[in-house]
Amino acid sequence: MFTGIIKDVGRVRGVAKRQGGLRLSVQYGNSDAFSNLAIDESVSINGACQTVVACGDGWFDVDTVEETLAKTTLGLLQHGSLVNLERAVRPLDRLGGHFVLGHVDCAATVLEVKELGSSREIWVSFSDDFTPLLVSAGSITIDGVSLTVAKLEVCRFAVAIIPFTFAHTTINSLKAQSRVNLEFDILGKYVARQLGRCPSAESMSKVTETWLQQHGF
Numbered sequence: 001m002f003t004g005i006i007k008d009v010g011r012v013r014g015v016a017k018r019q020g021g022l023r024l025s026v027q028y029g030n031s032d033a034f035s036n037l038a039i040d041e042s043v044s045i046n047g048a049c050q051t052v053v054a055c056g057d058g059w060f061d062v063d064t065v066e067e068t069l070a071k072t073t074l075g076l077l078q079h080g081s082l083v084n085l086e087r088a089v090r091p092l093d094r095l096g097g098h099f100v101l102g103h104v105d106c107a108a109t110v111l112e113v114k115e116l117g118s119s120r121e122i123w124v125s126f127s128d129d130f131t132p133l134l135v136s137a138g139s140i141t142i143d144g145v146s147l148t149v150a151k152l153e154v155c156r157f158a159v160a161i162i163p164f165t166f167a168h169t170t171i172n173s174l175k176a177q178s179r180v181n182l183e184f185d186i187l188g189k190y191v192a193r194q195l196g197r198c199p200s201a202e203s204m205s206k207v208t209e210t211w212l213q214q215h216g217f
Contacts, residue, residue: 002044002086004097004139004146006169007033010045012081013059022064024050024077028085031058037087042102044086046170047144047181048072049102072104073143073179082170084144097146098139099186105130110178111156120161121150122174126182128155132192133184141183145169 007030014025026045028034037043037060041052050062069075077083089095111123124142126134134140136152145165151158166172174180 001089002049002097002100002102002144003089003093003095004047004086004100004141004144006084006086006145008085009168009170010083010085012077012079012083014061015077015079018063020066021069022075023053023061024064024074025059025061026083026085027059029058034060034085034087042088044084044088044100044102044144046073046083047100047102047141047183048074048104068104071106072181073107074181076179082173084169086144098141100141100144100146100183101186102144102183104181104183106182107179108182110174110176110180112176113174116160118163120166121158122161122171123151123156123158124180124182125156130182130184131155132195133188135188138188139185141181143170143180145171 008028010026010028012024013027014023016023024045037052037055039052039055042049043052043060043062044050045062048068050064052060053063054061064074106127108124108126111125114121134149134152134157136149138149140147140149140157140159142159147159147161149157150160161171
């Protein structure tokens with residue numbers, strides 16, 4: 001589990017094809033945040049949870065499988081690409097963002113980046129299938145960064161980027177037509193399922209819209 005608070009911006013130092021998947025080698029600069037990194041640990045790369053299969057001083061490797069390549073932008077990474085990095089959360093860490101599993105739901109497209117004085121507003125398109133999982137002022141993860149939905153319209157939403165986030169993540173490289181990884185809030189997913197937004201949810205749960213109304217919700 002992660003929180004969406006990026007600890008370092010790493011750089012891809014190698015990409016190798018492996019039986020339909022990829023072996024990604026990533027170099028990091030924040031030795032304090034990644035001290036004692038070990039094989040079999042989870043690391044979020046642009047919001048996608050990956051398992052460390054090899055590591056050394058200032059670098060680590062992961063194997064990215066076909067399922068991950070189909071749902072994320074990791075297959076677009078090249079030698080020298082910058083990536084957002086976060087290690088798995090520890091029980092004693094402050095949860096500064098929101099609960100992020102690193103299970104990317106889809107890749108999406110940046111529509112527009114607006115400069116608004118000291119901040120920036122980024123508009124992103126998304127599939128209508130995910131509409132029930134987004135609410136205004138709710139949480140969304142873009143390339144592993146925990147952000148708040150500032151504006152919500154049909155099949156598109158906007159997030160406001162503060163200067164610190166812009167300076168310390170790969171958000172500063174985004175522009176119109178950039179591809180990004182989206183993970184929708186896990187709490188929203190469970191609520192949507194309980195309310196019958198998934199095919200079998202009605203038969204699996206007694207929590208329906210009628211039930212909620214009867215109980216004062």
